[in-house]
Amino acid sequence: MTRARRWLLAFAAVALLLALVAWWASRPQRVASMVTSQLGSALGLEITARGSSEYWLAGGPRLVLRDVEARAPGAARPMLRAASVDVSVPWSTVRSRGADLAIKRIELDAPVLDVPMLQAWLASRPESEQKTPTLSDGLRVRDGxxxxxxxxxxxLALDVPRVMPDKAVEANVSGRYVASDTRVPFALALTMTKPANDAGLGAHGTVTLEQPGRRMPATLRVSGPLHVDDHGMQIAPLRASIAARYTQKDVDLPFAFALNGPLRMESGAVSLSPAGIALRGKGLVPNLDGRAAFAYTDKAMLHLAGTLATWPDAWPALPPPIGQSTSPLPVILDYAGPFDFSSVARLQLARDDTRFDARFALPAVLAWIDAPPTSPLPPLSGRLTTPTLDIDGVILEGVDVRLHDATLDTAAP
Known part of the structure; x- marks a missing residue:
């Protein structure tokens, strides 16, 4: 075969290859169908893209899918939906047929992730070695x-500049948590020591608790090792500090709060137990140190056992000799009810030989504090026992006072 003929055949082969590539790239729906089919088979999911798709080869393969759904076979609803998914990969990923999980960039517009469906799918997957993909140009999520x-x-908005093996990962995330009439908008900067399970996680930013008639804007800083598995996630221990301000009508209470304990999230339930806590404030906010256990599913549950260093001056004055004592006050607080603390709580206080056991509803107590003085006692139900009590010079001994409120007497806890 002559040299000229060999060059002619080589040129024809290249031309044919380019023609095939052009034909393939000109049919993005065919490419999209092939990619979603292969990806779905690998993940055990049914993945569809009903909208128009786009495909580019210049600079490395890039595929844009629209109206995307991913669901487990036979599932009642999709695990993930998205208005569009834009994925760019290097040629090395294509050549490795997915063995190399290198990705340039992923962009998700209006994704909707169903957590119960995700948990069911994860539970159905066989255990295997987990590979963390790299994202050299990062991840972007909008309106999620x-x-x-x-x-x-x-x-939900999420921006991750890059994810590389054994390198720190930085991200910015914002959104709004919604549960019943509770809204919690947040904007946080996140850092992980590396993209791996049990790596150190840090976050700082703003979080605001919003409920009808009350707000609590806060600056938050948290850190701890993050562990994720098929059952949920945990940060143990979680270290958190909060500088916040509670506002309700004319009530304005700035305070600082810190805790240290294991945080667990599983199947929609959140728990933090046991945790060391510290509360610092001025005015109506006491200084408190103690231990707490908290859980939240469809309602909040709290048990707190701690010590008040002193009785705040802004609280109603205690009669002598209780008010003259400088002893700290052990306190136990139990609550079970809505997250806004609007239900009835139980409070136990002690100082020296004095004991106080009461039930109260926080909104009613705050309203009593804020209202013109009409009653010397806050709205509560309970019992006070003390050896001696001095009321305007009248000395009472063996005091046993019982307070009754029909709405509180039989209420839990």
Missing amino acids: RVLGAGWSVDA
Whole structure:
């Protein structure tokens, strides 16, 4: 075969290859169908893209899918939906047929992640070695939603500049947590020591608790090792500090709060137990140190056992000799009810030989504090026992006072 003929055949082969590539790239729906089919088979999911798709080869393969759904076979609803998914990969990923999980960039517009469906899918997957993909040009999410059992995260935005092996990962995330009439908008900067399970996680930013008639804007800083598995996630221990301000009508209470304990999230339930806590404030906010256990599913549950260093001056004055004592005050607080602390709580206080056991509803007590003085006692139900009590010079001994409120006497806890 002559040299000229060999060059002619080589040129024809290249031309044919280019023609095939051009034909393939000109049919993005065919490419999209092939990619979603192969990816779905690998993940055990049914993945569809009903909208128009786009495909580019210049600079490395890039595929844009629209109206995307991913669901487990036979599932009642999709695990993930998205208005569009834009994925760019290097040629090395194509050549490795997915063995190399190198990705340039992923962009998700209006994704909706169903957490119960995600947990069911994860539980069905066989155990295997987990590979962390790299994202050399990062990840972007806009207008996302995460749906849980009775709660959601709306208006989710996430920006991750890059994810590389054994390198720190930085991200910015914002959104709004919604549960019943509770709204918690947040904007946080996140850092992980590396993209791996049990790596150190840090976050700082702003979080605001919003409920009808009350707000609590806060600056938050948290850190701890993050562990994620098929059952949920945990940060143990979680170290958190909060500088916040509670506002309700004319009530304005700035305070600082810190805790240290294991945080667990599983199947829509959140728990933090046992945790060391510290509360610092001025005015109506006491200085408190103690231990706490907290859980939240469809309602909040709290048990707190600690010590008040002193009786705050802004609280109603205690009669002598109780008020003259400088002894600290052991305190136990129990609550079970809505997250806004609007239900009835139980409070136990002690100082020296004095004991106080009461039930109260926080909104009613705050309203009593804020209202013109009409009653010397806050709205509560309970019992006070003390050896001696001095009321305007009248000395009472063996005091046993019982307070009754029909709405509080039989209420739990």
